Amino acid sequence: MRAFHPFPSRRLGAILVALLLITLTTACQQEATPVPTPIEVDPQAEEESVYASLFAEIYGEPRMYVLMEQSSPGMDGVEALDSILDTYLTRFSDLEAETVESFRLRNETATSLPANMDIGLPYVLLTQADFQEIFALNTSGWDVFYTRYPNSPGMTTLSRVGFNDDFTQAFLYAATWSNWLAGAGFYYLLEKAGGEWVILQQVMAWIS
Numbered sequence: 001m002r003a004f005h006p007f008p009s010r011r012l013g014a015i016l017v018a019l020l021l022i023t024l025t026t027a028c029q030q031e032a033t034p035v036p037t038p039i040e041v042d043p044q045a046e047e048e049s050v051y052a053s054l055f056a057e058i059y060g061e062p063r064m065y066v067l068m069e070q071s072s073p074g075m076d077g078v079e080a081l082d083s084i085l086d087t088y089l090t091r092f093s094d095l096e097a098e099t100v101e102s103f104r105l106r107n108e109t110a111t112s113l114p115a116n117m118d119i120g121l122p123y124v125l126l127t128q129a130d131f132q133e134i135f136a137l138n139t140s141g142w143d144v145f146y147t148r149y150p151n152s153p154g155m156t157t158l159s160r161v162g163f164n165d166d167f168t169q170a171f172l173y174a175a176t177w178s179n180w181l182a183g184a185g186f187y188y189l190l191e192k193a194g195g196e197w198v199i200l201q202q203v204m205a206w207i208s
Helices: 009-032 043-058 078-091 097-106 128-135 141-148
Strands: 065-068 123-126 155-158 169-179 182-193 196-207
Touching: 043 169, 043 182, 043 196, 078 097, 078 196, 097 169, 128 141, 169 196
Parallel strands: 065 123, 065 155
Antiparallel strands: 155 169, 169 182, 182 196
């Protein structure tokens, strides 16, 4: 009669040790996997990039820009912000709610545009005092303007830019006067594609 031999304890122990080592190795590898660090977005740099992309698209090839120093969300200024939101934003079918809210918050008050923005070309900021000096009671105001700024496309007013949360959508107002009866203001919706801002839609607010 053959003797009964139980399952060899040594072999069982070796298997358990091997399984434990595999488990520990896998856990260590998972812990060692680096977690991607979210890229921190600089809102000011993105705003400048939006301005630069917009200007390159709508202005052709000027050599400089003349920007009104104070931002404005529309022709009637910050006082008309609620009316602007009601009138124009509904015309943009792809405009996200968070972009609208950002635009509203960033344009509740007029702010001075920075003097050191990177917008692709040199620019000057025109103060209200500068504007009055050139144009008040002066029918030759545009002659004076282009004598001072001969390489500009005219005088531009900008809003602050509203963004969605991941900075892939931008919304702003931009208006340009180039002569007494030559001016227009638009609202623009842009999208970031391939690292570049491109215009998706524009709606005219006024024209002269």
